[in-house]
Amino acid sequence: MLIKKFRYLKEGIRAMLDYLYKKLKFLQLKNPKINNETTKEETLQPELSFSLKDNLNVLKKILGSSNDIIYREFSFGSRLQINAAVIFLEGMTEKTTINETIIKPFMYESKLYNLENESELEFGNLSIIKNALISVGNVKQTSIINELLDGCLSGDTIFLREGSKDALIIQSKGFETRAIEEAKTEAVVRGPREGFCENIATNMTLLRRKIKNHNLSFETMQIGTQTRTSVCIVYLKGVVNPKLIKEIKKRLNRINTDAILESGYIEQFIEDAPYSIFPTVGNSEKPDSTAAKILEGRAAILVDGTPFVLTMPMLFIEGFQSAEDYYSRPFYASVVRILRFIAFYVSVLAPATYVILSTFHQELIPTTLLFTMAASHEGVPFPAVMEVGVMMITFEILREAGVRLPRPVGQAVSIVGALVIGEAAVSAGLIGGLTVIVVALTAISSFVVPVYTDVISILRIMFLVLGGSLGIFGVGIGFLVVLVHVVSLRSFGMPYLAPLAPLSAEDLKDTFIRTHLWNMFTRPRTIGQQNLKRQSEGTKPEPPKGTSNKD
Amino acid sequence: MKKFISVFIKIIVCIFIVLNLTSCWGAHELNKLAIVMGVGIDKGKANDMVDITVQVAKVLDIKSSPKGSSGSGGGSDSGYLNLEEKASGISQAVKNINRKIDRKLFFSHNQVIILGKDAAETGISKYIDFFLRYRENRLLVWVIVAKGTAGEMLDIKPGLETTPGRSIGELIRNQEEDTSLMPAVELKDFASRLMSKTTSPIAPIIEVSKEDKKKTVYLSETAVFKKDKMVGTLDKKETRGLLWGINKIKDGVITVSMPNNKDKVDIETTHVGSKITAEIKDNKPKMKIEIKQEGDLQEQTSAEDFANPKAFAILEKSEEDIIKEEVISSLKKSRELNADTFGFGDIIYEHYPKQWREMEKNWGEIFQNVQVDVSVHSKINRTGRITKPIMSPDK
Numbered sequence: 001m002l003i004k005k006f007r008y009l010k011e012g013i014r015a016m017l018d019y020l021y022k023k024l025k026f027l028q029l030k031n032p033k034i035n036n037e038t039t040k041e042e043t044l045q046p047e048l049s050f051s052l053k054d055n056l057n058v059l060k061k062i063l064g065s066s067n068d069i070i071y072r073e074f075s076f077g078s079r080l081q082i083n084a085a086v087i088f089l090e091g092m093t094e095k096t097t098i099n100e101t102i103i104k105p106f107m108y109e110s111k112l113y114n115l116e117n118e119s120e121l122e123f124g125n126l127s128i129i130k131n132a133l134i135s136v137g138n139v140k141q142t143s144i145i146n147e148l149l150d151g152c153l154s155g156d157t158i159f160l161r162e163g164s165k166d167a168l169i170i171q172s173k174g175f176e177t178r179a180i181e182e183a184k185t186e187a188v189v190r191g192p193r194e195g196f197c198e199n200i201a202t203n204m205t206l207l208r209r210k211i212k213n214h215n216l217s218f219e220t221m222q223i224g225t226q227t228r229t230s231v232c233i234v235y236l237k238g239v240v241n242p243k244l245i246k247e248i249k250k251r252l253n254r255i256n257t258d259a260i261l262e263s264g265y266i267e268q269f270i271e272d273a274p275y276s277i278f279p280t281v282g283n284s285e286k287p288d289s290t291a292a293k294i295l296e297g298r299a300a301i302l303v304d305g306t307p308f309v310l311t312m313p314m315l316f317i318e319g320f321q322s323a324e325d326y327y328s329r330p331f332y333a334s335v336v337r338i339l340r341f342i343a344f345y346v347s348v349l350a351p352a353t354y355v356i357l358s359t360f361h362q363e364l365i366p367t368t369l370l371f372t373m374a375a376s377h378e379g380v381p382f383p384a385v386m387e388v389g390v391m392m393i394t395f396e397i398l399r400e401a402g403v404r405l406p407r408p409v410g411q412a413v414s415i416v417g418a419l420v421i422g423e424a425a426v427s428a429g430l431i432g433g434l435t436v437i438v439v440a441l442t443a444i445s446s447f448v449v450p451v452y453t454d455v456i457s458i459l460r461i462m463f464l465v466l467g468g469s470l471g472i473f474g475v476g477i478g479f480l481v482v483l484v485h486v487v488s489l490r491s492f493g494m495p496y497l498a499p500l501a502p503l504s505a506e507d508l509k510d511t512f513i514r515t516h517l518w519n520m521f522t523r524p525r526t527i528g529q530q531n532l533k534r535q536s537e538g539t540k541p542e543p544p545k546g547t548s549n550k551d
Numbered sequence: 552m553k554k555f556i557s558v559f560i561k562i563i564v565c566i567f568i569v570l571n572l573t574s575c576w577g578a579h580e581l582n583k584l585a586i587v588m589g590v591g592i593d594k595g596k597a598n599d600m601v602d603i604t605v606q607v608a609k610v611l612d613i614k615s616s617p618k619g620s621s622g623s624g625g626g627s628d629s630g631y632l633n634l635e636e637k638a639s640g641i642s643q644a645v646k647n648i649n650r651k652i653d654r655k656l657f658f659s660h661n662q663v664i665i666l667g668k669d670a671a672e673t674g675i676s677k678y679i680d681f682f683l684r685y686r687e688n689r690l691l692v693w694v695i696v697a698k699g700t701a702g703e704m705l706d707i708k709p710g711l712e713t714t715p716g717r718s719i720g721e722l723i724r725n726q727e728e729d730t731s732l733m734p735a736v737e738l739k740d741f742a743s744r745l746m747s748k749t750t751s752p753i754a755p756i757i758e759v760s761k762e763d764k765k766k767t768v769y770l771s772e773t774a775v776f777k778k779d780k781m782v783g784t785l786d787k788k789e790t791r792g793l794l795w796g797i798n799k800i801k802d803g804v805i806t807v808s809m810p811n812n813k814d815k816v817d818i819e820t821t822h823v824g825s826k827i828t829a830e831i832k833d834n835k836p837k838m839k840i841e842i843k844q845e846g847d848l849q850e851q852t853s854a855e856d857f858a859n860p861k862a863f864a865i866l867e868k869s870e871e872d873i874i875k876e877e878v879i880s881s882l883k884k885s886r887e888l889n890a891d892t893f894g895f896g897d898i899i900y901e902h903y904p905k906q907w908r909e910m911e912k913n914w915g916e917i918f919q920n921v922q923v924d925v926s927v928h929s930k931i932n933r934t935g936r937i938t939k940p941i942m943s944p945d946k
Binding site: 362372376377 | 584662
């Protein structure tokens with residue numbers, strides 16, 4: 001009888017969920033189709049012609065008459081018989097490169113060199129120009145208009161000449177970028193300070209400087225039909241699992257959107273669990289930690305225009321690891337690790353626990369503490385759930401305000417916040433003093449694990465509602481649901497809770513504690529499967545043998 | 552989009568409905584609770600009536616008193632409130648109290664159950680039932696018998712603690728952990744002895760001392776129950792004899808008189824283990840109490856040097872005699888009261904369940920005549936921080 005009832009209930013719930021799912025799908029289908037084909041229609045003519053004038057006209061038509069595009073036409077040769085043009089974007093290019101190494105050779109040196117057979121210069125020959133005149137490292141010859149446009153728009157100079165079907169793309173990128181600065185999000189006391197910057201080439205260099213190995217591979221592609229953003233997959237050949245790279249490429253190729261403005265765009269298009277509050281793609285602002293992840297067998301994705309580099313696969317434990325753990329000695333690093341786990345639990349469960357204890361399970365509080373709690377709650381008009389909830393929301397507002405506001409105003413916000421939260425609310429009798437302590441502790445703890453700060457905020461509210469309505473039972477159920485969910489997550493095929501949930505005893509060397517570096521013989525089993533051995537054994541530092549201390 | 556919003560609203564409504572189904576059962580805010588710190592039970596004047604005193608902590612007074620004792624205001628500065636009620640039963644009384652106080656009585660933090668002497672002498676099982684049955688009550692509450700009325704005990708201002716209930720509770724906790732002069736009886740121990748057919752429950756007696764005009768409470772004796780009625784008391788010496796036997800001593804000082812009857816040596820107990828075993832020979836039960844005690848020299852009033860094995864042996868011997876005497880005196884009193892305080896009956900039942908069935912009928916008689924061997928083994932380990940006495944021997 002009961003089982004039958006239960007089955008009905010189950011079917012009912014399934015029917016309800018199916019209905020909701022269908023509704024949502026239907027609604028999504030109803031959305032107007034996004035047109036991503038806009039850029040393609042402009043390239044009516046895929047290749048250049050022999051006439052310079054025609055070519056210029058075609059390019060002008062495509063590029064439009066924007067002020068920052070310079071069309072410089074000139075003539076060269078001993079009798080100035082050859083017409084040519086360079087096209088470049090002002091601001092994206094380095095002026096000295098164009099003036100000194102592209103235009104100048106034509107105007108002065110083409111005469112000075114007194115090329116033996118002038119006829120070589122004529123009839124649209126480009127190779128002599130490429131070989132003898134232009135002293136720039138990277139020159140590419142092509143006739144495809146799309147390639148020319150990509151080159152021009154990314155800061156290269158296009159050289160066109162009369163009578164040639166081909167054009168040259170001469171590297172002349174040079175634009176104002178932010179210098180390499182200290183990483184803002186991952187500050188360290190000990191360790192390299194430099195962080196990634198917005199320029200992808202600089203970022204690639206930064207990584208290359210960390211890993212001077214020919215196996216370090218960069219694979220660049222353009223994503224975003226409008227923005228044509230450079231996206232670069234970085235990995236260490238021989239260490240990374242080739243299947244992972246294949247999978248990443250597959251997911252990147254699937255992206256068909258108009259704009260990639262930040263690596264977060266890519267993250268949201270390739271992540272494994274888009275409906276989960278837990279991130280399954282990691283990010284870092286520091287070359288050293290990115291390099292460490294690449295060396296463990298992960299792949300990184302650099303995106304032009306952002307200092308945040310994606311790393312994948314991401315494991316849950318990564319949020320608790322900091323670059324500094326490996327630079328400082330293992331003992332304190334391990335203590336800090338454990339502290340981070342405690343802080344994570346405190347920041348997720350402390351408000352809910354406080355509410356549970358003070359509204360449902362007063363018998364669990366030690367008597368003296370109960371007096372304190374009761375006294376602080378005396379005369380407070382709201383139930384504990386509301387009290388904590390309001391305080392938490394206030395804190396989130398203040399945090400958001402502090403982040404968004406310009407620095408000088410931000411300080412004012414923090415003063416007002418501290419006054420409002422700390423003093424006034426308590427002395428006005430709106431909020432109990434203990435609530436303030438709990439919320440403040442929670443807030444501070446959540447910053448100890450910066451990767452999960454946003455996850456924590458959501459979980460905290462969820463647990464607060466559960467705790468406030470169902471007591472310890474609700475929090476228990478909620479905890480189990482979250483646990484089951486986290487265990488079920490995968491990041492690029494790797495179990496999210498990796499060294500813990502499919503327990504790999506050897507990988508525990510770098511979870512709750514961090515052992516000595518000379519003790520970490522292998523890469524993490526789940527990620528570095530391809531090439532497990534990291535170092536040979538017996539590298540433990542020891543005093544020299546055979547010399548007994550006689551002092 | 553409109554459809555999506557309507558679906559979204561439906562989901563939200565579902566969540567709210569589900570949350571309402573729980574209706575927050577069992578939730579009570581802290582400022583809606585009256586925290587009970589002690590319960591006193593006295594026999595009512597009329598038959599079958601009970602006078603109950605419930606002590607409730609006034610948390611605001613407790614917390615604000617150390618801040619400014621001068622200008623706190625708001626009536627009495629005592630941190631407690633005693634509510635009295637007469638009813639036919641405890642739960643009835645508790646419900647009646649809720650007519651007087653605007654908050655829900657919360658029993659989970661109750662420290663003590665004080666039974667008035669009259670109530671104890673007329674039978675207490677009917678009062679104890681509520682405390683065992685009601686969900687909020689803990690089984691770790693101390694059970695005490697008051698010499699006088701229980702209500703009186705709960706109204707004597709404690710010296711250091713905030714409420715009398717807690718003060719008395721801590722007093723007994725000290726007995727358990729540090730002093731071991733009086734038994735510390737938790738409700739679960741009391742109830743299990745009460746449920747036993749032969750073993751008699753015990754409880755410490757609390758008394759008001761009127762020295763120095765200021766009223767204070769102190770633990771004076773031990774109440775001995777037969778079934779659920781109090782039949783007599785054990786004095787200090789007899790109490791400790793009992794505690795030696797039932798292995799409840801954790802600490803305590805034994806004063807040994809020297810042969811010259813003038814000087815005294817105090818030995819502090821550091822470790823005790825005791826065991827009662829039963830043996831049946833020729834259909835006659837025989838009890839054996841084995842006590843192993845270890846101690847340190849704590850104080851001596853003479854100039855004699857005890858820091859040698861020979862002196863230790865003498866001290867140990869006299870210590871053994873003292874302990875043995877205490878146990879025997881306690882046993883004698885128990886026989887006088889015909890109350891099996893040591894729990895011999897249960898021990899025989901555990902070891903010889905078959906023979907026990909026959910013995911059970913005339914246990915009272917057997918208990919009076921059962922042979923009890925008391926063997927004590929004492930050991931002195933250390934002489935404290937100094938080895939030789941500070942006094943020089945008189946010449």
